Amino acid sequence: MxxxxxxxxxxxxxxxxxxxxxxxxxxxxxxxxxxxxxxxxxxxxxxxxxxxxxxxxxxxxxxxxxxxxxxxxxxxxxxxTEHFWHVADSGRSWSHGHPPVGGAEFGHISLARQRALKAAVLAEQLQRLAAVGLSPDVEAVGGSPAPGPEATYDAGTGLGWRTRASFSVTTAGKPGMHAHRSEQIIPVREMPLAVDGINRLRLWDIDLQGIERVEVAAPSNGSRPLVLLAPAPGTRAKRLSAVASQFPDDVSVAAFDPLTEEVQQLRGRIWVQESAAGHEYRVTGAGFWQIHRDAPGTLVGAVTEFLHDGGFLAAGSVVADLYAGAGLFTAVLADAVGETGSVLSIEGAPGSSRDARKNLHGAPQVEIVQGRVERVLRQKPRNFDALVLDPPRAGAGKAVVSQLVAAGPRAIAYVSCDPASFARDVGYFQQEGWSLAGLRAFDLYPHTHHLETVALLTPGR
Missing domain, CATH: 2.40.50.140 (Nucleic acid-binding proteins)
Structure with missing residues (x-):
């Protein structure tokens, strides 16, 4: 060449x-x-x-x-294919003198080929990091839109699935997004991957001067959206109130500190109400929740199917939900084990742990503990039937894997959003004598390179 x-x-x-x-x-x-x-x-x-x-x-x-x-x-x-979003189209963006925004880097590829590429990455990571020769398909999630206030997602287009979005703010006070690996902020006037509840806010028509970052959550059940404003240093309360007043009355607005996750009410609530798997969940501030509108139900279904079919989850079972967040899996596990079983729910973030307590207050079989997973497991040893493991993108790591194995569960359902850290951890489990007994992959992030996996790990090869 x-x-x-x-x-x-x-x-x-x-x-x-x-x-x-x-x-x-x-x-x-x-x-x-x-x-x-x-x-x-x-x-x-x-x-x-x-x-x-x-x-x-x-x-x-x-x-x-x-x-x-x-x-x-x-x-x-x-x-x-033609890219659906001009500011994320690389050729078009560079022809206008600036890089494309991140967050839609596969938008020029047909959805079927996107999933094939993601499957190839997952297979390569598993082979290279864990010597596992599997090539699972990456499954499409969702279908044609059904009637409802937030029914915008269609798996045929891969648009309208994000119930969460994050925007940086330009010096002119307009929302934008960063170019890949860059501090440059590109102004935006739409977010095609987001549900209608986010785009209807029309952030691009609001004067955001004095704000550094905006986080938006618009639950797929159509309940009240929440806008979080991260103020720039020196921004006064009067300016925050002025920004908040520009949003519709049915939108909650709060200020938040991205470092401490401290949330200050400006108008309405500081939390959103989410619905999934027959339960209602309160999620405060920037607390973690799956961003694809169909992700909670999809992941819960895959986890419970693996554990039920393997005989690891039934009435009377002893289980734990690790990195539990607001309790998405905890609530469903509590249903499955009934009042004769028990669920230990562990979450490190204090805010998310408080949400879990509120969400599970009516489930006496659930014990919620805030703290590091490995420390809590040492303090509360039990004869576990199963563990559900849903760590952050960095994965669990070798020390945590060793601690999980030492806890002696009969099975672990591992939910991961990163194929590299997942494959690395599978290798650690294999070093401890465990094996990968089941694996599914889901395209929960269309038009991006990300995917989600759910795996069943069991002791013995």
Missing amino acids: TPETRTPSTTATAAPTELVLDVGPVAHGGHCVARHEGRVIFVRHGIPGEKVRVRLTDAGDSAKFWRADVVEVLEASPDR
């Missing part, structure tokens, strides 16, 4: 600004692998098999690899 230099690089390297590359296989992280004179280049916004012109976004002579965005497609894949 022959590089084509357009303009001198603005960096202190010999790297050209643009290259023509053949796009190679997909890799974890939302990019594909290409090569130039022996150097690996991670290319975003391409599809394996394409020939493209790229703009280098991170390059240096001493770097082990470079990064690049596609700016022109010379030979297109049959799976390439």
Whole structure:
């Protein structure tokens, strides 16, 4: 392949600004692998098999690899489609002099090919990190929209599924999103991946000066949305009130500190009411909740099916929900074990733990403990039938895996949003004599590189 230099690089390297590359296989992280004179280049916004012109976004002579965005497609894949969102379209964005926003890096790929690429990444991570030779399909989630106030999601388009969205704020006081690996904020005037409840707020028409970040939660059950405002240093209460007054009366508005997660009421509630699996859940502030409108029911169904079918979950069972959040899995586990069983629910975040106490106050078989998973398990040893493990993106890690194995459960249902940390942890479980007994993967983040997995792990090979 022959590089084509357009303009001198603005960096202190010999790297050209643009290259023509053949796009190679997909890799974890939302990019594909290409090569130039022996150097690996991670290319975003391409599809394996394409020939493209790229703009280098991170390059240096001493770097082990470079990064690049596609700016022109010379030979297109049959799976390439027109991007649904102009500000996330790489070629269009760079033609206007700025990078694309992050968060929709697969929006130029047909949904079927997106799922195939995600399946390939999952299989590669499992093979490389755990020596597991599985290639599970990534399942589409949801169907045609049904009647209802928030019925915007259609699995056929992959749009309108986000019930949570985060926006940065430009110096002009307008909502925007960051470009990938950049501090640059690109203004936006729509969020096609979000449910109507978020887009109806029309954040782009509101003066957000004095605010650094905005978090929005619009429950899929149509209940009252919540807007969280992270003020810039020095912003006065009067300015916060002025911003809050610009939202409709049926929207709750609160100020919050992203570091401490402290929430201050400005108007309405500081929490939202979510519905899932026959239960109601209160989620305060920026507390964790699955962002896809159909994710809670999908994940609960997969977890309970694995545990029920394996005989690990029934009336009288002793189970634990680890990294439990507001209690999504805890409530369903409590139903399954009944009053003759017990559920230990562990969550590290104080706010989420308080929510779980409110959500499960009518379930005497549930004990809710706030603290680190490994510490609580040591303090409260039990003969567990099963554990449900839903850690943050970084995964559980070797120390926690060892502690879980030491707790002696008959099975573990592992919910993960990151194939790399998941595969790494599967390797740790195998080192402890456990095996992967079941695995499903779900496309809960269409038009992004992310996916969700649910696995069943059992002792013995």
